[in-house]
Amino acid sequence: MHTERATPASGGGRRLCAGLALLAWATWVHGQQLPAQLTLSIPGDPRTTMAIAWTTPRAAPGILSYWREGEPARQSSATSQPLVHSGTRHTVVLRDLAPGSTYHYRIDASEAIFRTAPADASAAVTFVAMGDSRQDVGETDLERWAQVAGAAAQESFDVTLFSGDMVLAGFVPRWWDMWFAAGAPLLAKAPFMAAMGNHEMASPAFQRRMPTPGDATWYSFDYGPVHVSVVNTDPSLPVTISPGQFPAPLGPGSAQYSWLEADLSAVPGHMWKVVMLHRLPYSAAEHGDQQDVQALVPLFDSHHVDMVVSGHDHGYQRFLPMAAGAVVPAGTWGTTYVVAAGAGAPLYDVNSADPRLASAAKAFNYVLIHADSTCMTIEAKDAMTGQILDQAVVGVAPQPRPNDLPACATTGG
Numbered sequence: 001m002h003t004e005r006a007t008p009a010s011g012g013g014r015r016l017c018a019g020l021a022l023l024a025w026a027t028w029v030h031g032q033q034l035p036a037q038l039t040l041s042i043p044g045d046p047r048t049t050m051a052i053a054w055t056t057p058r059a060a061p062g063i064l065s066y067w068r069e070g071e072p073a074r075q076s077s078a079t080s081q082p083l084v085h086s087g088t089r090h091t092v093v094l095r096d097l098a099p100g101s102t103y104h105y106r107i108d109a110s111e112a113i114f115r116t117a118p119a120d121a122s123a124a125v126t127f128v129a130m131g132d133s134r135q136d137v138g139e140t141d142l143e144r145w146a147q148v149a150g151a152a153a154q155e156s157f158d159v160t161l162f163s164g165d166m167v168l169a170g171f172v173p174r175w176w177d178m179w180f181a182a183g184a185p186l187l188a189k190a191p192f193m194a195a196m197g198n199h200e201m202a203s204p205a206f207q208r209r210m211p212t213p214g215d216a217t218w219y220s221f222d223y224g225p226v227h228v229s230v231v232n233t234d235p236s237l238p239v240t241i242s243p244g245q246f247p248a249p250l251g252p253g254s255a256q257y258s259w260l261e262a263d264l265s266a267v268p269g270h271m272w273k274v275v276m277l278h279r280l281p282y283s284a285a286e287h288g289d290q291q292d293v294q295a296l297v298p299l300f301d302s303h304h305v306d307m308v309v310s311g312h313d314h315g316y317q318r319f320l321p322m323a324a325g326a327v328v329p330a331g332t333w334g335t336t337y338v339v340a341a342g343a344g345a346p347l348y349d350v351n352s353a354d355p356r357l358a359s360a361a362k363a364f365n366y367v368l369i370h371a372d373s374t375c376m377t378i379e380a381k382d383a384m385t386g387q388i389l390d391q392a393v394v395g396v397a398p399q400p401r402p403n404d405l406p407a408c409a410t411t412g413g
C-alpha cells in the first residue's frame with residue numbers, strides 16, 4: 001500500500017507550477033488518484049445520506065456527480081469554505097439515497113464508490129474501531145498512523161469508529177493536514193465517525209472538515225442491527241490530564257447525560273447498543289479509571305449497553321463483562337468495555353494482572369466488530385503484524401435478555 005501527498009511546489013514556469021500543484025493536491029490510494037483529504041462520513045440516516053468532503057488548493061467551485069449502477073448520473077454542488085492556510089474544503093451532503101446500495105461518484109477526474117447502510121436491521125455489518133492516532137510531542141510526522149490506517153483499510157468493513165485524539169493539538173491546522181493525508185486510505189474507504197478526545201482540545205477544526213449527524217460532537221446513528229451512541233468526554237477547555245480536573249459535565253443533569261439517557265431509551269429492543277467515547281470509565285494502563293466518565297455507567301447498566309469502545313490509554317484492553325463497577329458472575333449480563341487505543345500514539349504499559357481484564361496487549365491495533373441479529377463479536381488485530389490479539393463474543397442476544405448468553409462463536413470459529 002502506498003499513500004502520499006506531496007508538499008506544495010514553489011518556483012518554475014506557470015505550466016510547471018500548475019502540474020506540480022495538481023500533483024500536490026491529490027491523494028494516491030492503492031494506485032488510484034483521489035482528491036486531497038477525501039473523506040466519507042454519515043451526516044444523518046446512514047441508509048439514505050452520505051457526506052463527501054475534499055480539499056482543493058484554490059477556491060474553485062466543488063462539483064460532484066454520483067450515480068447508482070444502471071441509473072443516470074446526478075450532480076451536486078459542494079458547500080465550500082476556506083481552511084486556515086491549506087486551501088478550500090468542499091462538502092457535499094447527499095440525501096434520498098437508496099439503502100443498501102453501491103454508488104459511484106466523480107470529483108474532477110477522480111472516481112470512487114461508497115455504500116449506504118442496509119435497510120434490513122438484521123443484516124450483518126462490520127465496523128472497524130480504533131483511536132489515538134496522534135503524534136508524540138516533538139514528532140513531525142504521523143508515520144505510525146499511516147501504517148495503522150493503511151493496514152485497517154485492507155479489511156472489509158462498513159464504518160470506521162474512531163475514539164478520538166486524532167492529533168496532538170486540535171487547534172493546529174497543519175497537523176490536521178498531516179492527519180488527513182496519512183489516513184487517506186481509511187478515510188476514503190468508508191464513513192469515518194469519530195468521538196472527540198482531550199487532544200482535540202475542543203477545537204472545531206475536525207467538525208469543519210467532516211460532517212456528523214446534526215454537526216454535533218455527541219450524536220448517534222443506527223447501522224444495520226447496531227445503535228452507536230457517540231459521547232464527547234472532553235467538550236470544553238481548559239484541558240488537563242490531571243485526574244479529576246477534567247471539566248467534562250457528564251453526570252446526571254448534564255446535557256450529555258440527559259441526551260444519552262433519552263437516546264438509549266429510544267433504541268428498539270432488537271438492536272445492539274454500542275457507546276463510543278474517548279476517555280474511559282475503566283483502564284488498567286497509564287491513565288487508569290476516569291471517575292468523571294464513570295458518571296455514565298448507571299446509564300450503561302440500566303439500558304444494557306452491550307459494548308463501550310474507548311481510547312485514551314494507548315494499547316488494547318478488553319474487560320470482563322461488568323455492571324455497577326464490578327465484574328459480573330459468569331453467565332450473567334454485563335457491558336463489555338474495550339479500549340482500542342493503538343492507532344499510532346506512543347504505547348503505554350498495561351497492568352495485565354488487573355483482575356478485571358480479559359485481554360490486554362501493548363500493541364498498535366484496530367478492532368473489527370461484526371454484528372448481525374443474533375451475535376456480536378470482536379476481533380482485535382495487531383496493526384503492524386496482522387496477528388490476532390483477541391477474539392470474543394460481546395453482549396448477549398438482544399432478545400431475550402439478560403442472563404441469556406448467545407449461541408454464537410467468535411469470528412475465528
Ligand SMILES: [Fe+2]
Pocket residue numbers: 165197198199278311312313
Ligand atoms: Fe486522550
